Amino acid sequence: MTSDRATNGELLAAVTAFRDVVAASSLPLDLPSTARAKDNRVALLRQLEDYVIPRLSSIDAPLLAVIGGSTGAGKSTLVNSILRREVSKPGVIRPTTTSPVLIHHPQDARWFTDKRILPGLARVTGEPSGPDESSTVRLVTSAELPPGMALLDAPDIDSVVSANRGLARQLLAAADLWLFVTTAARYADAVPWELLRQASDRGTAVAIVLDRVPPEVMGEVRPHLVEMLREQGLGTAPVFPIPEVVLEGSLIPESDIARLRGWLTDLAADAAARETVVRQTLSGALASLDERAEELVVASRTQQRVVEELSQVVDQVYRRARTGIDEGMSDGRLLRGEVLGRWQDYVGTGEFFKKVEVGVSRLRDRIGDALRGAGKPVSPEAVDDALQTGVAQLIEANADTAAIEVARTWRGLPAGEEVLAVHPELARASAGFSGEVDRVVRTWQGEVLDLVRTEGGSRRTNARVAAVGVNGVGLLLMLFTFTHTAGLSGAEVGIAGGTAVAAQRVLEAIFGDQAVRSMAAKARAALEQHTDHLLAGEAKRFARAIGRVDVPADQADRLSRALDRVQAAR
Known part of the structure; x- marks a missing residue:
């Protein structure tokens, strides 16, 4: 190691930059394979700050x-x-x-x-x-x-x-x-x-x-x-x-x-003897950076790999949850049970759907009478509530299943059990998730009603909307959003299928077929966006728990580059 001041200044700058990179690094997961490296990182920082940098700064x-x-x-x-x-x-x-x-x-x-x-x-x-x-x-x-x-x-x-x-x-x-x-x-x-x-x-x-x-x-x-x-x-x-x-x-x-x-x-x-001792120890400390930094690089890559494995589980499971929700919104599942019962009460029995072919205007009048209280004493809000409950339960069930599956898989991976021990709440959907889902679905239903209002446009269309009522048309649009009937059987096929056909026919009579398809696509896209946001919030709990942001993907590379600059300056 030369005593040239310019060379010492270059080396000091490289070592100081290396110290900064080491200080910014982290090994947040308690892995047996990286425990020694965590201790080494602390000791390395101390020696850099307590000895190497001060000695390079004041060689005399x-x-x-x-x-x-x-x-x-x-x-x-x-x-x-x-x-x-x-x-x-x-x-x-x-x-x-x-x-x-x-x-x-x-x-x-x-x-x-x-x-x-x-x-x-x-x-x-x-x-x-x-x-x-x-x-x-x-x-x-x-x-x-x-x-x-x-x-x-x-x-x-x-x-x-x-x-x-x-x-x-x-x-x-x-x-x-x-x-x-x-x-x-x-x-x-x-x-x-x-x-x-x-x-x-x-x-x-x-x-x-x-x-x-x-x-x-x-x-x-x-x-x-x-x-x-x-x-x-x-x-x-x-x-x-x-x-x-x-x-x-x-x-x-x-x-x-x-x-x-x-x-x-x-x-x-003896100044020369002192300098010999100082330079021997300083050179040894600088040389030791190679092995100690390499240990930290290897540990960083190990931690990043483990983080990626844990994160991949979260990504895969919540993608499946998203797929499950999509399927539940497309296979007629939401038109079963309470929704079907409320819809029947609202527009009449199965005989009502036979009259669909008689004329859309008569169908529209029948629904309008129901809204005005001339038919069954059931409001569209009752169907709306049943639909809201069905959508919310579908989202909640898939989110809770996803949390359980991630926790079960994590327990078989390095660090997974340790993270869950610190965050046992991750094994289920987050507290308050149910209330958040209810709020979001209600928000989406309000957006559908806003869509009905904004799509009116012409006086004739507005009159047709008014004949049925904004709430009734909005309800039809929500039902039409879930049009596929795969998975239904027996009487459910007829009822649910009739529901979809009836909703489509009335909506086309009001807005036209192209506008109806566009509205349904917008309504479905809005609901999917809300669903994505809800699931992303649930998945982020796991990302925060494993400290994903604390192990940057390029941490090992930055350590290696910083060490290369020190080696080049030595």
Whole structure:
């Protein structure tokens, strides 16, 4: 990686754009196959914001050494001993350090008082006045620490408090140098080595402090630790053993800490050595973006595929629901039962339909008499209500069946069961759907009446409409909209078929055959549009539940392109 400022500026711009794409990405579904990638996304964002971008922005800033390790390793005592005064409070009650303490030379204050690094942590200064806050970093100045280097005392990596563990890992990812503290009793523990392997994989500069080593086992423990480091690719990491000794006050005797202090002082004083450490860790962090971003790309594609599978189920099932409603409006189903009974009461018995051939005018007069109360005491509103109920029930039944079918199918797909557990209401049509359907069907019936009024046009047509009544003509138009009689049998065929013929004949006598077909098409199209809107609203419940808008189809491609720009700038 070159130090050319123009190249660094290009790389910074590419990394910043990559960070923005990662931040905008999402993995909303709880899939076992993408659980690790979700954690990786959070860690990746933190390292970009806490370390990579700040370091690229200020390549000459002081080297930051984060002191991390297991519970009871003596990190705070070590920091205090290096500085020869207490700046980080040690203790026997765990956890102790919960709020990180950042120590720097007074000349370097400008690098740490702003949000250049660790922008998510507030800055506090002075002695702690109460319990540590994990959302803050306490700044301490010390002339014992040479300019050009800062120390950051982190919480325990294996703290019993999960927030402390997460913060410790976040701070280590923000470091130019890991100063890893372990003990003779715990140097082989699993948790430290998990983090050390990550450091090795990402090229992070590491130094090891082997603390509290009984003198009689020093010759055995130190070589074993060095061998373990070599096996993990960290054979060049310096190891600083500190014997188990009686503390002077609360500090390790200076003679036992002198080698470590000297190494840190020399590193701080040597600009070239500092730059080597910084660039090693920065290059490693940049190189690690490839694998970590690829994991996020794969997870994005997996999530998108699962979302698409769930969404396809919704689309297919609700298309079938739409087809079922269309069939129910075309096969004579709506002219059965209550509608037939009300229609018979309205215009008379089956004998009435035999008179259709006698003359349309007589038929029109008969219906007109009914409207004026001269026939059966049944109003067209009664037939209208029965028809409204039939249409509403048809829509509701298909919508409810669709919801049940989607839920049943989802339970057999990845993430489907999890989504339904959070949204059990999806297994049925939405609450209030029935009332919404009633309102929409009533609205459509009103639109049909408006259509009758607007199609009148001429004085003669208006007179014919008036003879039957707008409500009666509107009712005939609604019945004519459902003209097909497939599925009916026996007496129903005659009655329903007669209903359709009677409605058609009267409407043609009033408006003419071409106008009637046009009106029926408009009425049917309006009802279909309302139906589409109702079903779309029901289907959107599922889309919202799976977070479809949170997994853009091009998310994986945008991540890949952003990473390509980083690689090209490196």
